Amino acid sequence: MANRIILNETSYFGKGAIREIVNEVKKRGLKKVMVATDPDLIKCMVAAKVTDLLNAAGIDYAVYDHIKVNPTIENVQEGVAFCKEQGADVIVAIGGGSAIDTAKAISIIMTNPEFADVRSLEGASPTKHKAMPLIAVSTTSGTAAEVTINYVITDREKGRKFVCADPHDIPVVAIVDPDMCASMPRGLCAATGMDALVHAIEGYITKGAWELTDMMHLKAIEIINKWLRKSVEGDMKAREEMAIGQYIAGMGFSNVGLGIDHSMAHPLSALYDIPHGVACAILLAPVLKFNAPATGERYREIARAMGVEGVDSMSQDQYRQASIDAVQKLADDIKIPRCLSELGVKEKDLEFLAESALADACTPGNPRDVTAEELLAIYKAIY
Ligand SMILES: NC(=O)c1ccc[n+]([C@@H]2O[C@H](COP(=O)([O-])OP(=O)(O)OC[C@H]3O[C@@H](n4cnc5c(N)ncnc54)[C@H](O)[C@@H]3O)[C@@H](O)[C@H]2O)c1
Ligand SMILES: [Fe+2]
Numbered sequence: 001m002a003n004r005i006i007l008n009e010t011s012y013f014g015k016g017a018i019r020e021i022v023n024e025v026k027k028r029g030l031k032k033v034m035v036a037t038d039p040d041l042i043k044c045m046v047a048a049k050v051t052d053l054l055n056a057a058g059i060d061y062a063v064y065d066h067i068k069v070n071p072t073i074e075n076v077q078e079g080v081a082f083c084k085e086q087g088a089d090v091i092v093a094i095g096g097g098s099a100i101d102t103a104k105a106i107s108i109i110m111t112n113p114e115f116a117d118v119r120s121l122e123g124a125s126p127t128k129h130k131a132m133p134l135i136a137v138s139t140t141s142g143t144a145a146e147v148t149i150n151y152v153i154t155d156r157e158k159g160r161k162f163v164c165a166d167p168h169d170i171p172v173v174a175i176v177d178p179d180m181c182a183s184m185p186r187g188l189c190a191a192t193g194m195d196a197l198v199h200a201i202e203g204y205i206t207k208g209a210w211e212l213t214d215m216m217h218l219k220a221i222e223i224i225n226k227w228l229r230k231s232v233e234g235d236m237k238a239r240e241e242m243a244i245g246q247y248i249a250g251m252g253f254s255n256v257g258l259g260i261d262h263s264m265a266h267p268l269s270a271l272y273d274i275p276h277g278v279a280c281a282i283l284l285a286p287v288l289k290f291n292a293p294a295t296g297e298r299y300r301e302i303a304r305a306m307g308v309e310g311v312d313s314m315s316q317d318q319y320r321q322a323s324i325d326a327v328q329k330l331a332d333d334i335k336i337p338r339c340l341s342e343l344g345v346k347e348k349d350l351e352f353l354a355e356s357a358l359a360d361a362c363t364p365g366n367p368r369d370v371t372a373e374e375l376l377a378i379y380k381a382i383y
Helices: 017-027 040-043 046-057 073-086 097-111 186-205 211-233 236-254 260-272 278-294 300-306 316-333 347-358 372-381
Strands: 011-012 032-036 060-064 090-093 134-138 152-153 160-165 172-177
Touching: 011 017, 011 236, 017 172, 032 046, 032 073, 032 097, 040 046, 040 347, 046 060, 046 090, 060 073, 060 134, 073 097, 073 316, 090 097, 090 160, 090 372, 097 152, 097 160, 097 372, 152 260, 160 186, 160 260, 172 260, 186 211, 186 278, 186 300, 186 316, 211 236, 211 300, 211 316, 260 278, 260 347, 260 372, 278 316, 278 372, 300 316, 300 372
Parallel strands: 011 172, 032 060, 032 090, 090 134, 134 172
Antiparallel strands: 152 160
16 A cells, blocks of 8 residues: 655744734635634733734634633534634634644534534544645644644543544644744643654554654654753743654654554543643553564664664663663653552543543554553553
């Protein structure tokens, strides 16, 4: 089967990149913008950086700001109704993965109304039409939702999150402006940065990985290892580097998939609202340990990209352990918790979590086949 790469039509990078939104809206002849964001980004005036530009350019817009962290089906449906009511012909999503993912689902349902139940979009969504134009402005440096063909929605009723993958939903324009990420508090910066690292590592060892995505993932690991600690400390040069690093990881994993770290992280957020990046980070070392036998020489390159010295003279066991130690050290340095019990997870739920992870759309991409018992053992090991 041929390898496929799908990326944004256009992306803008660097300080001040948000100014390009005005040109893109005008150039495309679009008349009414639906701004999709969350209430915190309104409060901390991050969304205003974009709406000020729309005001100055005389572009008509309406703001939908009800998006929740770990966005729900109801959120998407309310957003679709808002978009119709306002007669918008383009969505500008401002936020982290939650706002951008919600906007992706809204834009896809606007042109494929037969999926209005949202649940039917799970997995490889069989939509027929390109989504309504979406301009995605990232305000966190982690999910890379602005460049991926995926989005993740929470089904509160069933206590699960589901992943939708659809080439029709990729934002036509991605804006990666580090000024939009400048106000991230330390904890958010740490969690989202670890999410990006997990994308790069899972994308590098997933079954579909190939030369082009390997190049992206290894570069992303290198950048994230070099800059994440400083970014968490608030260094703005480091935040610029992280904004690029997480985008490069997204260019890769969006095209080849992920693995069980994400499958296991999704139900943790669905059930307990644990931030996605924290859930991913806490699972990384034990998942790497489990996957090691199915990864050939790959951990040597992960260790090298993580800055481990002398990897060429190490035995397989040594470089595998060195790569796991290096990612755990990074997580520890930026104060990611190590135990699920610290995050309010209940022991009685572990079996449900394992079943839910087994059914997740990311599981088939894992390099090593896995059973519900093995997933349960990983959860127990970090409980
Ligand atoms: N589409 C994809 O490919 C993909 C990949 C990974 C994760 N996800 C999904 O993305 C979601 C997580 O997204 P996230 O980690 O980016 O966080 P988020 O969007 O959930 O935001 C978390 C909180 O941080 C605040 N925030 C965001 N940017 C800020 C800033 N610059 N300054 C101050 N506060 C800010 C938000 O207002 C919100 O309260 C999860 O639902 C996850 O499943 C999607
Ligand atoms: Fe993720």
